[in-house]
Amino acid sequence: MTRVHDMGGRFGDGPVVPGAEDAPVFAEDWHARALAVTLACGALGQWNIDTSRHARERLSPKDYTRFSYYEKWISALADLLVEKGVLTREDLEGKGPAGLHALAERALKAETVAGALARGGPAERTGGPKPRFSAGQAVRARIPADNALVPGGHTRLPKYAAGAKGYVLRLHGTHVFPDSNAHGLGEAPEPLYAVRFFARALWAHPEHPGDEVVLDLWQSYLEPL
């Protein structure tokens, strides 16, 4: 994890340039292809959403910074296909063997797309540790915001919130833990909370005393106060 993707609070990015409400969904045809190829490859079942997020975050900072959005997707997909042994480097160079792949029978078909998209991939699970915190309780987000299991691993605790004091707003239930799931270490579900932080607990110069930021944080990201 380079954290190049973890840009919440970063300075220097300039204005946000709003787009027209009726702008095309895909600005370029290849954006649509990149999205569709990525979703179709996900259906092969060789990785999960956390693995694919981690693959994008692991692009070298130089590539992550230069690549446009869908270029990150397609590049991370190529890396993931090789890493998971679906394709070889020779395949990517067009020098691999011809013929159908052993996983071809799992390929998403046109008639199964609607069902697959409608089913989605719920992250809520039963079991796991009992909730340790309740609504209204003061908590602190763990510091540093690193994966506790894997050096340099994936986490969904943004660095801007690490060490900050917040208040539990609600319990979302027990959800798959990305820090484990991204690395093939199992779903290890944990209670997931919406935690509200006063902007003044996060930023030296908040815009307004009443402003807040809410993050969804897993139980092991939090310490009692």
Added chain:
Amino acid sequence: MPHDHPDSPHALLPPDPALRVKALETILTEKGLIDPAALEEIIDTYQNRIGPQNGARVVARAWSDPEFKAALLADADPVLAELGYYGRQGEHMVVVENTPQRHNMVVCTLCSCYPWPLLGIPPGWYKSDAYRARAVREPRKVLADFGVTLPGDCAVRVWDSTAEVRYLVLPLRPEGTEGLGEEELAALVTRDSMIGTGQPKVPA
């Protein structure tokens, strides 16, 4: 290839992004790992069938029907599933209501999480570095980029989608819409008003 990190497999693909996708698509198709007809179906779904019109219908109904609104705010998933608005990237929905005292706004600072079944594929600016970096630290300046100004007594609550929970903002119903039906109301609901970077349209 100087464009890429040289050790990465993706550096073996052509540097031009359109060709890069094409190359990967060709390899995968030849091996039977992806079906071109399935790709067309995915693209058609998100280009033509699923988009912010879904969310707008939900908002218009919440504005019109207090019981529906109460159920939506209490536990959105069963309410939305019944309307058929369930699926990928919308498995765990929470609807957050704007009030005169609180304006809600949604971002994903880590990637681009967004409620696909209700709003479709996110617009480019939502995925931009500038929005991801700034929305949490200076939401009011970001709102100003969108031409939105809030009264001084209105607090901003920014939701950073760090997990699989997706958020939809229920904007304030515009004044002067008392006599309007759900369809007319839905026409006032903009995508940006459901992300929190805009306000609904005011009836002409």
